[in-house]
């Protein structure tokens with residue numbers, strides 16, 4: 001029996017195990033929307049801006065490990081997806097974005113709401129495809145899900161003209177993909193693995209730097225085995241947070257611009273670095289010519305183009321992290337590195353990274369720490385970008401993979417709220433906290449309506465400092481305190497929440513923090529807390545732009561009192 | 566590191582937009598390409614792209630690896646060290662007068678080029694060869710006045726016994742060792 005393009009698309013999505021679509025309708029996708037009710041297995045969540053459909057799909061993918069799906073109409077709907085697609089691209093998140101296109105006879109005529117979205121998204125997708133024939137639709141969908149998830153994941157866009165949704169074809173879902181040009185390498189080269197093992201076994205001051213690749217590959221047990229067997233401290237990138245339990249004795253925090261000083265010192269002094277599923281981003285390395293000057297580097301990554309791109313590599317191993325670590329671990333000789341750990345512990349004492357200074361005022365760090373205490377770490381934290389993001393990375397301890405979901409590569413303000421939506425929809429049994437900046441929150445604030453309409457139980461903590469905080473911090477430190485256009489006269493977030501129909505509280509006093517968080521947790525359903533914090537609190541340490549990792553500015557000493565935990 | 570000229574050859578699937586994908590990638594990664602030539606191959610559904618690129622080894626390596634990430638690029642190799650035969654084609658419309666015509670014909674003969682069109686005040690010269698040969702002929706004819714010129718990018722084949730670039734030769738995909746994440750379970754709790 002023949003089916004319409006719209007039916008073929010829906011059935012293909014079902015074949016791929018899709019349960020949720022984040023979308024927004026419009027003219028060219030109307031035939032699809034009209035068909036959706038035939039497939040109640042496909043839950044559609046109506047966002048309030050297409051950017052948020054892409055962010056939600058992205059975050060859903062990170063929270064579940066399954067590809068996320070977003071849907072928009074042609075023209076402005078498609079262009080609104082762009083930021084979200086770029087975000088997924090830079091953080092290697094598997095999403096399949098479906099856009100409507102004007103009917104095929106109109107393509108190339110500057111028709112109403114025609115935009116060349118495959119052209120626009122060429123540099124920000126792993127692949128994209130304009131479907132010109134309903135007969136190829138099923139194959140294109142199959143390939144899209146394969147490409148999005150295989151190898152190094154990333155976004156794939158499928159652009160479907162309105163008439164293709166309406167045309168009919170036999171529905172045969174292909175069993176396999178045939179992509180002669182796309183065959184990711186999954187197993188590492190044995191000779192390189194052997195060299196890596198020898199280098200690791202001979203190391204005196206080894207460290208592991210683990211990134212999001214470990215999470216994508218689900219290589220948690222293998223990473224842990226390597227670290228424990230060879231007694232190597234594990235440092236993570238921002239996006240690698242959670243790939244190794246942060247409460248583990250071998251956990252050595254995060255490196256980079258706002259990384260812990262002792263972690264950056266360890267990187268600087270290491271003689272062997274095992275870099276796993278990370279890509280030496282400039283925010284992680286500081287000035288790259290001075291990165292890890294004493295170290296030989298073993299780099300494990302599924303993307304051959306990442307190897308040698310930013311940092312010289314002594315032992316390159318291309319393949320899937322899990323497979324490679326499995327093979328590597330067999331050749332690792334159990335060891336300890338007592339002198340190295342003594343040294344590391346000394347640095348940890350000299351540079352006690354993460355502590356909350358004593359203050360009568362309400363400190364943002366304290367808010368994050370209390371969310372950790374109240375949830376006992378059992379929560380998915382979805383952050384905005386800026387200071388709130390860094391405090392969320394520093395003051396919560398992540399023991400679970402995907403405990404932290406954050407926009408790393410693109411640094412997209414506004415990711416927090418739609419990101420929280422995607423995470424909660426994907427992992428309904430988890431507590432999801434959205435940590436928002438008062439700036440970023442206003443970029444996607446309209447998703448409060450989605451949350452209320454769909455009753456998505458996310459807890460929202462606005463870290464309200466009345467500034468574009470991170471930019472203000474840069475102005476304070478590097479532009480002589482000239483706060484040019486970074487002050488925000490914010491709206492009343494509590495009233496806004498109420499207008500959207502969700503309960504909210506404002507907290508200004510540190511003594512009220514815990515009870516407010518508890519109240520949010522007890523409430524069944526979404527809840528917002530506006531934490532009005534110290535306006536000029538800074539994120540420390542900070543590696544200034546153009547500096548090396550060990551030239552970080554640390555928190556001014558006199559203010560330091562005792563660590564809170 | 567010293568920069569040198571490299572010739573990269575890619576086999577790509579014959580699909581719409583491939584050239585666009587490739588050139589967009591080269592532009593956004595800030596790779597400078599001296600020339601690109603595209604044409605069919607002996608294998609159906611495959612085109613061959615020849616790139617001439619300048620750069621140090623690290624840069625060339627990046628160009629190759631980044632191009633390899635384009636889904637339609639089936640295979641890409643650097644054939645610079647395979648002693649390749651590299652050729653380009655140029656068409657030159659040269660001004661002539663009764664007094665210069667024979668001299669032009671002589672020069673063309675020496676270069677084993679051809680005159681493919683003759684009119685009252687010009688000829689079209691067709692020349693193939695390596696870049697140096699085309700450049701030298703151009704230099705010599707410039708004095709007579711070049712009215713118009715068209716020049717292709719370089720194409721190249723490795724000499725003799727170097728194995729040809731065939732798709733059959735490409736390793737078939739290893740089956741994923743783990744299910745793709747859509748089939749995988751949710752991450753474990755510690």
Ligand SMILES: Cc1ncc(C[n+]2csc(CCOP(=O)(O)OP(=O)(O)O)c2C)c(N)n1
Nearest residue numbers: 386387388411413437438439440468469470
């Ligand atoms: C979409 C977007 N625009 C601009 C920036 C630049 N930027 C980075 S951090 C920041 C300030 C963020 O302010 P806020 O959301 O209030 O968070 P805070 O730093 O105060 O926690 C800005 C403007 C960005 N990252 N993303």
